[in-house]
Amino acid sequence: MVARYSGVPVAEEMVELEEWPALKPTMPKGQLPILRLSDGSLMPESVDIALFLARQPIATRQLVTDEASVRLLAWCAEPPISMANPLLNWFDKDDAAAKLGPYLEEARPLIAERDAELQTSAGPFFAGESPGVGDFGLFHIASNIEVLGHIGRDDASIWQEWQLSSKWIDWLSAIAALPGVQEYLAERPKTGVGAMGKPGSLALTTVLDH
Numbered sequence: 001m002v003a004r005y006s007g008v009p010v011a012e013e014m015v016e017l018e019e020w021p022a023l024k025p026t027m028p029k030g031q032l033p034i035l036r037l038s039d040g041s042l043m044p045e046s047v048d049i050a051l052f053l054a055r056q057p058i059a060t061r062q063l064v065t066d067e068a069s070v071r072l073l074a075w076c077a078e079p080p081i082s083m084a085n086p087l088l089n090w091f092d093k094d095d096a097a098a099k100l101g102p103y104l105e106e107a108r109p110l111i112a113e114r115d116a117e118l119q120t121s122a123g124p125f126f127a128g129e130s131p132g133v134g135d136f137g138l139f140h141i142a143s144n145i146e147v148l149g150h151i152g153r154d155d156a157s158i159w160q161e162w163q164l165s166s167k168w169i170d171w172l173s174a175i176a177a178l179p180g181v182q183e184y185l186a187e188r189p190k191t192g193v194g195a196m197g198k199p200g201s202l203a204l205t206t207v208l209d210h
Contacts, residue, residue: 001136002050004180007060010035010053017198047077050133061179064132072126072134076141080106084144088208089197096202100148107145108162114138115168124167124174131175139175146172147191147208 003010015023015032024030028044035043035052043049050073054063063069076082083103087096114126123129126138149158159169176185189196190207197203 001140001181001184002053002063002133004184005061005131005136005178006053006056006063007180008053008056008058047074047137050136054133062130063136064127064130066127066132069127069132069134072132073137076134076137081110081141084141084148087202088144088148088191089201089203091198091202092200093202093205097151100151104145104149104158111142111145111162112164115164118167118171119165124171126171131178135171135175139172142172148202150208151202151206 002008027034028042031044033044033046033049035049037043043052047070051065051070053059054065080103083099084107087100087103091099118126121128125131125135127135146158149161153161159172175181191197191203192205192207197205202208
C-alpha cells in the first residue's frame with residue numbers, strides 16, 4: 001500500500017509455499033517480505049521497507065514519517081496486535097478459530113487506546129491532516145481484525161460491538177479512499193477463493209470479506 005500511495009514503482013513477486021524451504025536460507029534473517037534494491041541487495045523487515053519507500057525522492061505523494069508515525073508503524077509489527085496476520089493467513093483454520101477469541105479480547109483494549117489517540121489528532125489521520133506510515137500500518141492490522149471479526153457476527157461490524165468512535169470509522173474510510181490505496185484494495189485477492197493464505201488457513205478456505 002505504501003508503494004502504491006507514494007507512486008514508487010515496485011514489482012511484486014509472490015513466493016509459493018513449496019519454494020520457501022529452499023529460498024529461506026538465502027533471505028536476510030530467513031524471512032519475508034524483502035525488498036530487492038536497485039543494486040541487488042535485499043532489505044528485510046516490513047517497517048524498514050515501508051520507511052524506505054515512503055522516503056524515496058521520486059515519491060509523488062508524501063507520507064508523514066515523523067517519530068510518532070514510525071513508532072505507531074513499529075507497534076503494528078509486534079505482538080500481540082500483529083497476530084492478526086498469522087491468524088488470518090498462516091494458522092490452520094481450526095487452530096486459528098481456537099486462538100481468535102483470546103486474541104480479540106486482547107486486541108480490543110489496545111485498539112480502544114488507539115481510537116482514543118486518534119481523537120487527539122487535529123486532522124482525520126493519526127499523523128494529522130496527511131496520512132503517515134503509522135496510519136498505513138494500523139490500517140493493515142485493522143483490516144485484518146475487521147475480516148476476522150466477521151466470524152460469528154454475520155453482517156455486524158466488530159467496530160460497533162467494540163463501541164469505537166465515529167472518527168475511527170471515518171479514519172478507516174479515509175485511508176481506503178486514498179489514491180493508490182483504493183486501487184490496491186480493489187485488486188487485492190479476496191478470502192475464501194483460494195488466492196491468498198497458506199493451505200488450510202482461514203484466508204484460503206473461508207469467505208470472510210463482506
